[in-house]
Amino acid sequence: MNAKGRYRTKHREEILLFAKQMQGKHLTANDVCRYFLEKGEKIGIATVYRQLENMVEEGVLHKYVLDAGTPACFEYAEQPSEHEMCVHCKCTSCGKLIHLHCGEVAALGGHITQAHGFQLDTARTVLYGTCAECKQVAPIKGEKKDDHVVCKKT
Amino acid sequence: MNAKGRYRTKHREEILLFAKQMQGKHLTANDVCRYFLEKGEKIGIATVYRQLENMVEEGVLHKYVLDAGTPACFEYAEQPSEHEMCVHCKCTSCGKLIHLHCGEVAALGGHITQAHGFQLDTARTVLYGTCAECKQVAPIKGEKKDDHVVCKKT
DNA sequence: TTGCGTGCAAAGGTTTTGCATGGCA
DNA sequence: TGCCATGCAAAACCTTTGCACGCAA
Numbered sequence A, B: 001m002n003a004k005g006r007y008r009t010k011h012r013e014e015i016l017l018f019a020k021q022m023q024g025k026h027l028t029a030n031d032v033c034r035y036f037l038e039k040g041e042k043i044g045i046a047t048v049y050r051q052l053e054n055m056v057e058e059g060v061l062h063k064y065v066l067d068a069g070t071p072a073c074f075e076y077a078e079q080p081s082e083h084e085m086c087v088h089c090k091c092t093s094c095g096k097l098i099h100l101h102c103g104e105v106a107a108l109g110g111h112i113t114q115a116h117g118f119q120l121d122t123a124r125t126v127l128y129g130t131c132a133e134c135k136q137v138a139p140i141k142g143e144k145k146d147d148h149v150v151c152k153k154t
Numbered sequence C: 001t002t003g004c005g006t007g008c009a010a011a012g013g014t015t016t017t018g019c020a021t022g023g024c025a
Numbered sequence D: 001t002g003c004c005a006t007g008c009a010a011a012a013c014c015t016t017t018g019c020a021c022g023c024a025a
Helices: A012-022 A030-039 A046-057 A105-115 A132-136 B008-019 B029-039 B046-058 B103-116 B132-136
Strands: A061-064 A072-074 A086-091 A099-103 A127-129 B062-064 B073-076 B086-091 B096-101 B126-130
Touching: A012 A030, A012 A046, A012 A072, A046 A061, A046 A072, A046 A099, A046 B073, A099 B103, A105 B103, B008 B029, B008 B073, B029 B046, B046 B062, B046 B073, B096 B126
Parallel strands: A086 A127, B086 B126
Antiparallel strands: A061 A072, A086 A099, B062 B073, B086 B096
């Protein structure tokens, strides 16, 4: 039993292993279920959600809500150095999720903390915008301002 | 009929008016319904969603998804100057949504665009973290790293 | 033996969709 | 007259919850 009064069960270990394997990528509750199925085992979706929630609470995983109606994304929590924090950028056009290791973001975090009293948690924050590729094939430029091609799950 | 081939209906006008009135605050689909009810009128929830979606597509409103299972927030789209863009900070502890007008954010946007090719859309981005007040009453400091008091809708 | 973990099914909430009707242009 | 907008109900979807049973410690 760990610090949080949690048992060390097979499911827990396997989900954690899977998350570690996928480090740098994000996974949904469904992905976990599929992973178990592909191994010939099976697991209830409720259990998956409960375990994922536990791990988020323990700081082992991070959770991102990208869009309404879209399943939440979980990701193994790396422990980045102060100087190179990890942020996520999501392209609103193609839906791509980009990992960014960028000192400037940490700098912004510092500024916001000092000037505005708000302590930024880069691990939970998703920056929205348009990725390089989508910018090139962007809709008719210089005509209307709403260049955010609304794109649902891809 | 406007540029997008949309009719100018009473509902549309009233929702837009309401959104303008609430400028700087955020509203949900339910808020809109309540607004109509309080005026003695009524409107179908489906209509509200359809209109809100239209307006987001047109760039008139912005949409934020703060948490899974939580209703999406819409907000009248101000047209901020380049130098003073508006970002939202959400406290993961108390759920408060803070508006920030901060040049540093614009600067970060510029950096990310140049260095990483990703064009940040501050209007759609929500920064997560801990607000000044919650930081003071924060859980046991310097013990465990998971100081993100998971707090559901308040 | 105690209490967390699990599975199943059901419920919860938000959002979308189908279809017939109403209203703008 | 042609389309878009609307209302209603039903559906879809992700997620949570209740309960009985299994399993770790």
